[in-house]
Amino acid sequence: MPSSPSPILRRRRLGTELRRLREAARLTGDQVIEAIGWASASKLSRLENGRSRPDLRDVLDLLDLYQVTGAQRDELVAITGEAADIRGWLRSYPVMTSAQRGYAELEAGCAEIREYSPVIVPGLLQTEAYARVRILSSRQLLTDPENADAENAETEVTEAEVAARLARQSLLTRETEPPAYSAVIEEAALGVRAGPREVLRAQLAQLRKLAALPNVTLQVLPGETIIADWYLPHTAFSLYRFAEPQDPETLAVEGMSTNLMLTEQGEIRRYSMVFEWLQAAAMSPAETLEWLTETAGQRAAGSDGNGRAARGGALPPVQRSRRSGRLTEQ
Template sequence: MVASSPTALKRWIAIELQRLRKAADVKPEDAAKRIGKAKTVIHHIETGRNLPAPADLEVLLNLYGVAERTPFFRELVKTAKRGTDWWKDFTDAVPEWFQLYLGLEAAAARISSYDAQIVPGLLQTPEYAEAVIRAGERRLPDHEVTRRVELRMARSAILTRDEQPPQLWTVLDESVLYRQVGGPAVLRAQLDHLVAMAELPNIDLQLLPADRGAHAGIEGTFTILDYPDEFAPDPGTAYVETRRRGIYYELPEDVRDYRDALDQLKLAATRPEDTAAEISRRAKEK
């Protein structure tokens, strides 16, 4: 199972058990009573704070009318308990609010984004990433900058992993190709890297020309994460990052709103098959 991150699995178990309880029209206090525990136990399970005990899990799934899913959930809980988040060696470089995103990103089957200012982290070169990090937090000491760059490069490994690499679809605002992040040489190398990555079968890039005017992404960058089929009917996650924290939208109607916005951006952008040539042309202008 690619989605072996305990962080990602706890999140999915929590959301799905809450969805199943609501679909069965069972109140939290009634679920707690059935397993002989306090209502807070259900709350902790449904917020991902705690994993359900095996015996409680079986009782709850029976109560929710989906007893046939017990073996699947048991395996998820076991995997979550014995798994290790890949970034455990980078805890000094990962803000607490970003840990959930790293887990969801590693577990995703598809990652779709609109990027309004800079190249997305998964596609950055080390030099470009360093320039972005230094510009964002100018007081960071060199060793912390280095660790954050290393973390970003480690993240990008999911795109070329042997086992089920995610499909990546990115719409880049045209201005990203001109913004002198790190200077002309760094930007040129970054654009060359984008061209190379666009050749991979699991990566699609599009450019949103400046002459499109106002558009669905006018409010800024966002990412949509979709998970493997075995996690259906999970609606996915829409993620928006600010300077201080990440915001996770997981209600179906919220995720749908971001999907609609991305669909509009895709229609307005260049075709994926034309994008690499356009980036390459602009790299030669530098």
């Protein structure tokens, strides 16, 4: 499990530094392109926005133009090497998929992760069975049920996604500087609608185990608890703070088919305030541990916690859908 930032994060850091150096030199993008003699006008833009794999020769040309020397030059050359080594970084994981990689890239090198999840247990906390239920329950939105070959291929994809999600989880238990992890999970994420009884019982046990880790803080938010001044969170979100202070904090706002990644400080502050409201409204970590233990017993007895027998437990019936896309749920 890598403890260093991902190449994608390195690209963002490099791009930010290169833009700052250009502005300090009072040069426009067009002036830089002309001075270096690059054929593509978009090359500099892609580098400064972290959208392309940096070539060391290109970065050295920019550093020469900006007259960067000494320790600062050495640091940026080292960052360039890390930003270019996608394959080496991916080899740190036993398995990885494109859908899971976006989260893995954010999580690597983190000093702190804070997550709010209204209806689904966060990916870093899921058991294998719970993860499989979550992925299978959404599969019908992406595949054509009348195409047997497509369905067989999707089964293989599902197992790869489950394995990749589990591979990310070693982040929390790695020996070298695991991040401080905090999560506020709505009670509904562990309700009877979330999966078969045995799956939920195992998931509750997993949460109890993870809550005992010194770097993990879990809090359950009861469904009837009032948040701040009647505030209602709009969606799931995650906040990432990295070990290197120069790497910008990142906010991930989760949607069904698209995730929004933001580094704007105003947005970070607003969502940080919301997370504080959620933590204040949720059960304390000690109360959460008691709740997890009690609820696991109720699941074992077949009750939903209100004296009613838990119904259901099967996956949703297949619905015909030809929509395409990729679900990005963690």
